[in-house]
Amino acid sequence: MSTFIRDYIEREKINRRNFLLASAAGLTATAVPGLFGQGQARAALTDPAIAWSFRDKASAYWNAIYGGGEAFVESIGKPKEFLVALINEGSSEKSLADIKAFLAKNNGNCAIACDANDSPNARPVVEAVQQAGAYISTIWNKTDDLHPWDFGDNYVSHMTWSDEKPAEETARILFDAMGGKGGVVHVGGIPANNPAIERLQGLKNALADYPDITLLDAQPADWDTTKGAELMASFLTRYGDEIKGVHCANDNMAYGVLEALKAEGITDMPVVAYDGNPEAVQLIMDGQLLATVFTNPHWGGGITAALAYNAAIGKFKPSEEPHEHREFYGPTVMVTAKDAADFKAKYLDATPTYDWNDYWGPSNGPIQYK
Structure with a gap:
């Protein structure tokens, strides 16, 4: 790594x-x-x-x-x-x-x-x-x-x-990689943050279609890499081999999760993240992350x-x-192994030129309240 x-x-x-x-x-x-x-x-x-x-x-x-x-x-x-x-x-x-x-x-x-x-x-x-x-x-x-x-x-x-649906999609990618069964843990953001709430809900939505997947635990790591590593280490201590996959609410925490897994000699645990940061995209291309979501x-x-x-x-x-x-x-744009290289070339290796007077062109419609 x-x-x-x-x-x-x-x-x-x-x-x-x-x-x-x-x-x-x-x-x-x-x-x-x-x-x-x-x-x-x-x-x-x-x-x-x-x-x-x-x-x-x-x-x-x-x-x-x-x-x-x-x-x-x-x-x-x-x-x-x-x-x-x-x-x-x-x-x-x-x-x-x-x-x-x-x-x-x-x-x-x-x-x-x-x-x-x-x-x-x-x-x-x-x-x-x-x-x-x-x-x-x-x-x-x-x-x-x-x-x-x-x-x-x-x-x-x-x-x-609208994080709920993309987070649900990353969860489905994760669950499929787990073979549709086993325990999953969620590494979350600041509890009062809207994206933290929606990304956890997306995971829970996907669970409804995977009866053999069990959510072992969901705890906040405040969007922080170090806290993500500490939380993952505590999950491993508590649940051990029951954990078959990790759902992360952002890329930064996923980096800490990967470090914690590596410290335990675990190199094949499926992990998904969110944000589409350059490092996360590279980790996808290297086979260490399954997916992230670019905003x-x-x-x-x-x-x-x-x-x-x-x-x-x-x-x-x-x-x-x-x-x-x-x-x-x-x-939002989903990034997985099949399209990570093309995504990197379009959005990361070069910065698209935007018309800053086109205020709502790339937007995805009005906010919906439940």
Whole structure:
């Protein structure tokens, strides 16, 4: 196996250590009170500052998200450094504090793209942006009762991915590789994350058609490689040979799972993942992963920034758009051994060129609530 997994784990440890040291020293961003606006969208902002608020740069997925944002910024004639990275390191408290500080620093003259880290954090983030008179587009995490159209133009849009069906498809690929019988474990994301919930539900949906497959356990590893390795090691201690397959809610955790399996001398355990990161695609080509699901983070990162910025400068008025343009699904592509090489050539070895004014072209329709 490539050494990139071990290197990846070490980078995560260093990033976490640096964040904790900064927090202890009081260096994390805090809001400056009294500088916000009156909670009304301005007719149009002039040269607004742009930020992307996301989890970390150790992940290929989030690097691709941010890279899409940089591509959009360059498309409007600005250097990519104009895009500010607000990295929350998996902390919802830091996510909110950093956004409030960014709003205060720029007196609300802002356009923000954001993953709120967990669903409950989305509302205070959006409320802070509206109060400042700024604009925000979000991805992945929000509660079902939070809608952009309830915030006028300030909350421009929300995009998520319909993870349940793709996760069900990866589960079926996994179960077939297991011969339709045996025990499976699920390595999950942050419990309050919408994608973590949907990806586990997709696994459970597939189980209904495989009566000889038993779900032995499903526990969170918080999207983290190191935690994924630790959880898999604990699963092996508890269940041993009963485990015949592993369903991972993202690629990063799958890397840790593979390391834990390798440490026990297990090299033939079928494992599926999610996100379509370059390393995961290579592992599929090398025969170490069965499948992953690509959500086109480059496009998602760029179009989310484009929506927030172009609404802020008055290029379009969100409140005049239909609901399906304000809450919508992003695209997904299943990647397996039979198509991994073609996928890599199209999406990873080269970056497709996107029209950042085509806000909804590759999207997959309005969000459906159950």
